[in-house]
Amino acid sequence: MLKILKKMSLVVALIAFSTGAMAQDTIKMGALATLEGAFAALGEDSLRGVQMALAEFGNSAGGKNIELITGSSDASPDSAIRAARKLVEQDGIQVLVGPLSGSEGLAIKDYAKTQPNVTFLNGSSAAQDTTLRESAENFFRFSTEGAQWMAGLGEYAYNEKGYRTVAVLAEDYSFPYTQVFGFLEPFCRLGGKAPLDARFWVPIGNKDYSSVIAALPDDVDAIYVALGGADAINFLTQYEQAGGDAPLIAGSITVDQSVLGSKGPTRKFVVGTPSAGPISDTWDNPNWNAFVAAYQEQFPDGFPSPSLFAHAYYINTKAALLGLEAVGGDLSDGGAALRAALSALEFDTPTGMVKLDERRNAIADIFLTEVIEGPDGNLVNKTISVTKGVSQTFGLPYEEFLKYGQVSRENPSCE
Amino acid sequence: MSKQRWFSTSWSDTGLHPGIIVVAVFLIAYPWFTSDFFTFQIGAYSLILATIALSLMMLAGYGGMISLAQLTAAGLAGYTVAILGENSVGVMGLGWPWWLTVIIAISFAAIFSSFVGAISVRTEGIYTIMITLAIAVAFFFFVRQNYVIFNGFTGFAGVEPPTLFGIYWRNPTPFYYLTLVIAALSLAAVFYISRSTFGLTLQAIRDNPRRMRSLGFNVPFHRIFAYFLSGIIAGTAGVLLVWFNGRISPGSIGVDVVIDILVIAVVGGLRHPIGPFLGAIAFVLLENFAIDLIDRERFNTVIGLAFLLIVLFSPDGMLGLWHRLRNKFRTARENRMAMNGVNQIDPHSQESFDNP
Numbered sequence: 001m002l003k004i005l006k007k008m009s010l011v012v013a014l015i016a017f018s019t020g021a022m023a024q025d026t027i028k029m030g031a032l033a034t035l036e037g038a039f040a041a042l043g044e045d046s047l048r049g050v051q052m053a054l055a056e057f058g059n060s061a062g063g064k065n066i067e068l069i070t071g072s073s074d075a076s077p078d079s080a081i082r083a084a085r086k087l088v089e090q091d092g093i094q095v096l097v098g099p100l101s102g103s104e105g106l107a108i109k110d111y112a113k114t115q116p117n118v119t120f121l122n123g124s125s126a127a128q129d130t131t132l133r134e135s136a137e138n139f140f141r142f143s144t145e146g147a148q149w150m151a152g153l154g155e156y157a158y159n160e161k162g163y164r165t166v167a168v169l170a171e172d173y174s175f176p177y178t179q180v181f182g183f184l185e186p187f188c189r190l191g192g193k194a195p196l197d198a199r200f201w202v203p204i205g206n207k208d209y210s211s212v213i214a215a216l217p218d219d220v221d222a223i224y225v226a227l228g229g230a231d232a233i234n235f236l237t238q239y240e241q242a243g244g245d246a247p248l249i250a251g252s253i254t255v256d257q258s259v260l261g262s263k264g265p266t267r268k269f270v271v272g273t274p275s276a277g278p279i280s281d282t283w284d285n286p287n288w289n290a291f292v293a294a295y296q297e298q299f300p301d302g303f304p305s306p307s308l309f310a311h312a313y314y315i316n317t318k319a320a321l322l323g324l325e326a327v328g329g330d331l332s333d334g335g336a337a338l339r340a341a342l343s344a345l346e347f348d349t350p351t352g353m354v355k356l357d358e359r360r361n362a363i364a365d366i367f368l369t370e371v372i373e374g375p376d377g378n379l380v381n382k383t384i385s386v387t388k389g390v391s392q393t394f395g396l397p398y399e400e401f402l403k404y405g406q407v408s409r410e411n412p413s414c415e
Numbered sequence: 416m417s418k419q420r421w422f423s424t425s426w427s428d429t430g431l432h433p434g435i436i437v438v439a440v441f442l443i444a445y446p447w448f449t450s451d452f453f454t455f456q457i458g459a460y461s462l463i464l465a466t467i468a469l470s471l472m473m474l475a476g477y478g479g480m481i482s483l484a485q486l487t488a489a490g491l492a493g494y495t496v497a498i499l500g501e502n503s504v505g506v507m508g509l510g511w512p513w514w515l516t517v518i519i520a521i522s523f524a525a526i527f528s529s530f531v532g533a534i535s536v537r538t539e540g541i542y543t544i545m546i547t548l549a550i551a552v553a554f555f556f557f558v559r560q561n562y563v564i565f566n567g568f569t570g571f572a573g574v575e576p577p578t579l580f581g582i583y584w585r586n587p588t589p590f591y592y593l594t595l596v597i598a599a600l601s602l603a604a605v606f607y608i609s610r611s612t613f614g615l616t617l618q619a620i621r622d623n624p625r626r627m628r629s630l631g632f633n634v635p636f637h638r639i640f641a642y643f644l645s646g647i648i649a650g651t652a653g654v655l656l657v658w659f660n661g662r663i664s665p666g667s668i669g670v671d672v673v674i675d676i677l678v679i680a681v682v683g684g685l686r687h688p689i690g691p692f693l694g695a696i697a698f699v700l701l702e703n704f705a706i707d708l709i710d711r712e713r714f715n716t717v718i719g720l721a722f723l724l725i726v727l728f729s730p731d732g733m734l735g736l737w738h739r740l741r742n743k744f745r746t747a748r749e750n751r752m753a754m755n756g757v758n759q760i761d762p763h764s765q766e767s768f769d770n771p
Contacts, residue, residue, distance in 0.1 A: 035714075072714070074666070076667065077572070077662055077664055077666065078662065078664070078666060078667050079666070082703075086452070086456065086703050089450065089455075090450070090452040090456075103569060106569075106572070107572065110572065110661075172560070172567060172568055173567070173569065174568075174569055203559055203568075204568070409562075
């Protein structure tokens with residue numbers, strides 16, 4: 001007993017003291033992603049984005065080497081905080097990129113307020129309130145959020161597709177709320193309807209959609225579906241088998257490559273589904289094509305095309321590196337100069353120009369897409385239009401936008 | 416069986432081993448020579464997990480009942496603090512004074528744990544595990560889908576410990592001492608219970624419930640009461656856990672965390688109350704630093720392998736490993752002494768709870 005504890009204390013003391021001295025020509029950067037649990041595959045892809053940005057800069061910025069330290073969470077806010085605390089307080093990182101999912105982002109934003117000398121950049125988390133309400137001075141989001149990702153989709157569904165009434169099916173947490181809000185707000189402003197009793201909220205990882213499918217009303221023109229990964233595949237398969245024939249409108253991660261690449265009869269069924277998001281697989285643009293080619297070359301065992309998670313981490317990491325270049329790698333002032341540089345940063349990404357608003361949230365281009373059958377029979381998202389410079393407040397003044405209220409199951413009410 | 420005699424015991428045979436004093440001094444001095452990170456996230460967090468695992472060890476070690484709902488009891492206490500006290504989410508947060516919420520939270524945990532005991536009391540072994548696991552999973556899904564009271568998937572954030580005596584209790588050093596005091600009290604309580612009339616009866620029930628029943632003991636009641644006591648310990652740790660994280664959500668009480676608690680108790684050793692503390696230290700160190708040892712895609716494998724090896728080589732966990740090493744050392748020494756013609760018996764070598 002005693003000896004074990006003695007030895008343990010020795011080890012603990014050694015670890016505690018050995019981290020003091022560090023070479024001054026190295027900047028420690030942390031990357032936090034979900035490498036455990038349901039989103040592990042997405043977490044791995046997001047780190048590919050970080051590595052791409054670092055490789056682009058030769059692992060150095062402002063004349064200093066960048067040392068990357070990875071942290072892992074399991075998508076719960078608790079674990080994200082623990083991992084961030086370890087990176088910041090134990091490993092002594094000065095810049096953190098992450099986390100991946102919405103609720104984690106809200107937690108990390110709160111943690112950022114307690115660490116004013118560390119600069120936090122978002123990973124791919126896309127909950128609205130991470131930057132909209134009670135934002136942290138040292139938290140930056142160069143990737144856009146869930147409501148911005150829906151830009152143009154509500155108008156497209158109403159004007160082009162001619163839908164007037166939609167049912168809603170989404171997972172029951174902050175990110176889908178944000179997406180539903182982003183879609184319904186313009187759709188309902190134009191005169192569309194989404195009755196409250198035709199909105200269905202399912203837990204993440206739901207397997208059986210038969211009760212939802214049975215309860216879907218017949219008198220709707222389309223179903224807005226915001227499900228991710230396996231949930232989307234399960235629903236699409238079961239809806240198809242149940243003989244459902246209502247057209248679909250999809251959230252940003254509902255018809256991505258992980259769903260479209262799956263085998264089975266759902267394939268034909270989703271052709272023609274409109275969606276919107278921060279990337280479009282098939283956008284014919286030299287910058288985007290170069291990005292995809294670099295991804296495929298650097299990670300032959302990755303996805304066929306970078307996911308929006310890799311894209312978001314790439315953009316945030318690149319912003320951090322550009323900021324470090326601008327201040328010559330000098331963080332001796334606790335990163336104040338770096339944060340000033342980031343606030344003013346405007347740069348070209350694979351998906352167009354990005355800059356920040358006054359709450360440090362990105363203003364960027366959003367893609368409206370539609371699922372088509374590609375030349376070799378696989379399903380891809382065709383780019384229909386690009387909405388330039390989408391801001392978090394849809395172009396409204398901040399105070400005005402706050403009147404819409406927090407995103408929730410019943411916002412907007414759309415009656 | 417009058418109530419007063421239930422907990423009668425004597426401390427006379429518990430002379431303080433010098434090792435205990437050294438450990439105590441080390442634990443008290445710990446924040447002085449470590450960083451805030453080691454004080455808070457390694458020290459305090461280990462102690463909280465250990466206290467929850469201790470409540471499981473008490474049930475499993477003395478009562479033979481492996482309950483996977485201990486974390487659920489702790490989580491219920493944490494949720495109660497967030498609901499009755501203050502939070503920043505805007506759901507519930509009734510703003511009651513902290514001492515009242517803490518008392519109610521711990522009471523809820525104790526009542527909940529008794530309820531779990533009442534349901535599972537007539538089962539044995541694997542069936543107890545399955546029933547308590549079912550309760551834990553049901554509670555997880557319930558809080559995830561209930562938005563009116565538990566705020567669903569998002570849960571609660573902004574739960575603050577009180578500021579008392581001019582000290583903000585989530586600062587690393589004060590919080591560490593708070594958890595240390597609670598853990599020490601819980602440990603002492605479990606020691607005391609184990610030597611009390613009640614504890615001895617419980618252990619006898621564990622070994623042969625049928626005989627105890629025929630001797631006139633109320634077996635279910637003793638077991639439920641053990642659940643009640645363990646619920647108090649788990650609930651107290653649950654309050655500390657929500658103060659530690661500042662938040663609670665369904666992810667805090669999910670199945671993987673339930674299993675973590677079981678792993679901590681088993682890897683540490685279920686036969687002695689100090690076991691969960693060893694297990695928790697090992698678990699927290701591995702959880703934090705395994706990612707630095709190896710490729711980030713494989714670090715969970717390291718954690719799993721480490722625990723597998725411990726359990727493989729010592730079914731009694733780290734504690735059993737230690738006792739075995741000590742016995743080997745002692746036997747060697749005694750043999751040497753015998754060869755030297757020293758006729759001396761080491762009195763400590765006759766301690767009972769050693770080896771299978």
